[in-house]
Amino acid sequence: MATNLLIVESPAKAKTINKYLGKDFEVLASYGHVRDVVPKDGSVDPDKHFEIQWQLNDKSAKHLDQIFRAAKTADNIYLATDPDREGEAISWHLSEIMGKKGLLKGRNVKRVVFTEVTKSAVLDAVANPRDISEWLVDAYKARRALDYLVGFKISPLLWRYVRGAKSAGRVQSPALRLIVEREAEIEAFVSQEYWSMEAQCRHPSQDFTARLIRLDGNKAEQFSLTDSKGAHAARDRILQAADGRLRVTDVSSKERKRRAAPPFTTSTLQQEAGRKLGFPTRKTMQVAQKLYEGIRIGEEGTVGLISYMRTDSVSLSGEALSQLRDVIARDYGIENLPDKPNFYRNKNSNAQEAHEAIRPTSALRRPEQIAQYLSDDERKLYSLVWKRAVASQMIPATMNTVSIDLTAGTEHAFRASGTTVVVAGFLNVYEEGRDARKADEDDDGRKLPALKVGDAVDLQDVVTAQHFTEPPPRFTEASLVKALEEYGIGRPSTYASIISTLLYKDYTTLVNKSFRPTDLGRVLTMFLTEYFTRYVDYNFTAGMEDELDKIAEGKAQWLDVMAGFWKEFGEKIREITLMINGREVKFPGIVELGTDPKSGKPLSARVGQYGAFAQIGTVEDEEKPKFASLRPHQSIFNITASEALELFGLPRELGVVDGQSVIAAVGPFGAYVKKGDTNASLKKEDDPYTIELDRALVLINEKEDFIRNRIIKEFDGSAIQVLNGRFGPYLSDGALNGKIPKDVDPTSVTLEQAQAWLTETGKPARRGFGRGAKKTAAKKVAKKAATKTVAAKKTAVKKAAKKTAAKKAAKKAVKKTAAKKVAKKAAKKAAE
Incomplete structure (x- = not known):
């Protein structure tokens, strides 16, 4: 048996390290984190020194059992999880769990850290272990407690006013704010027209171009020319002054060194x-x-x-x-x-x-x-x-930049620049990419003819071009990560999860690799910046990260940091809760669009549980308000009244087939067409506002064919069915869906096999399983449920009866005992 147990977090890492260590070592994986905060209110208690309630992850049990068995026979236990706070936390959790099971008594438990998975690094780390860092663990506990308190205290308030919002996050919310504020900048941006001017020069050795730097004796700037008339008039003046030639008035050459970028973080x-x-x-x-x-x-x-x-x-x-x-x-x-x-x-x-x-x-x-x-x-x-x-x-790379100034008469001038590489240096291997090129970098690699002051070159033409200023670019993943780092929001291990969370919760979308906030994301940000301003402030978020760093370095106590945070945050939660209960908090993101001309009722747009929608009327009206979902490309923040009114054109009747109306509509789960009892979802390329009858019938026929062929096999007396699905045959009993082995013919499945496979692989069914199957299985499930309910009631009645009888017997026994005592006392007195 191995006398040394080394634990890492991933099986791949375990497999690699296992080959580096001898037979005396057993290397096992924890498969990531093994515990986390219990996901319910009260799991972090500020009144009990921020006591945290932990629970094992569902997937950790079998991996932990293997670790426990190995620990019982090991003399030494090495905790070799990743060399960061999260890795330190995993090691701490493992030691805590094993300690409570009594597995650490008499055993040497040490922390092992290496930053590369190589034989020399691993062997050196095992030879030089250390204790688990309390500072790093405290920093981890503080981070989890902070994230938990922000999430579990703000989110319930959020749900009452931003329907559809999943949660607020201590780090994700400021990141979302960056994206939302950039979108607001883009929408508020007013584009300005400007014109550029470039001289096309001819030279025996090489033709080249030069940009305008002086016009009418003044420095040429971006908005010196702002319309076509002015630009062409300036061109005519320059051509007349040049008379076909430009004079060289200055030639400068400057060498500069460009240093390589540092290795990657x-x-x-x-x-x-x-x-x-x-x-x-x-x-x-x-x-x-x-x-x-x-x-x-x-x-x-x-x-x-x-x-x-x-x-x-x-x-x-x-x-x-x-x-x-x-x-x-x-x-x-x-x-x-x-x-x-x-x-x-x-x-x-x-x-x-x-x-x-x-x-x-x-x-x-x-x-x-x-x-x-x-x-x-x-x-x-x-x-x-x-x-x-x-x-x-x-x-470094050595670059030579040559600038040549050329004049047209005395009032106008152009400049040609070119940068060539003299010594490539690090450029032989690598050059850092850029998000956007600077104007002076456009000349990289450009060569110019050898000219000196006093030379003249032929002017072929002066070309003008119209431009418009552009708004700031939307964030890409790369530029968002850069911004998060610059603002101090999060840490290296969190950037990817921040981005994934924003996308998963539908607070943002990626369009052409750029982030755009959804209406839900914008409304969420409006709510947080209005009522929890401090906690989505960039400086506050960065400041909290600094505090966590101080804890990790042993320069601050985690309980002191938590107490300082909670003092203000807890008070803010109480304040906003009172405002909500007193109806002082207004629903954010309601956009008033005007009045519906037909009914005279107010027209508005807002975000609801199923997305953005337009509304005619209010809840105070006698008649219920009318609702219509916005189309995928529309936003409550820029939709017009006429566009909103068009949305109420649904449902649309497309025609009548065999006496049944065919309609197009939008429901909670998206756009669909309907004939009789058959609903068919629209494809991505279909639009409920423009779809025609023929296309709708194709979708409906496809759905009916699908339903007809849905049930492969049924079993008498059982709700289990073998069904056709999007990804092939599967099992379902209405409550659970299960897998069928790939090498098994679905028509040959027996009831015993189906029951076993459903038990082994069953997962909760989501949205039903076909019309025919739904009706049959629903009846069986309902029948079973009814039978269980009757049985449960009978059992409950029997238990209640037994309980009542027991109580009566107990009362009788008590009375009998009391009577005996009274009689005994009376007899004693009489004897006296």
């Missing part, structure tokens, strides 16, 4: 992978996790290819620097190697510098040499990390 990796590879943040982290945990590389075996990918640090270890310098000298020449290593400082004041930057575990593994062992995504990301790390230790 979590944030910069996510940004660059988004820009260069088109990876969403979550995908970047998933692929990086695989590269970190280990890939099988031929005879070398399974090895981690990059260092830990959740870090703010831009520093590299001495060993890594030495290896990178060897690779540069060998592959790119000694001339591209600086005299000493390049060192970088993090620009982010909130950075946690506990670990190294993200780098290859061995720079000797060139991307092209191991490409055959990697998936396409793994190859791309590894190549990015490798090139960035190598480039960071190379000499």
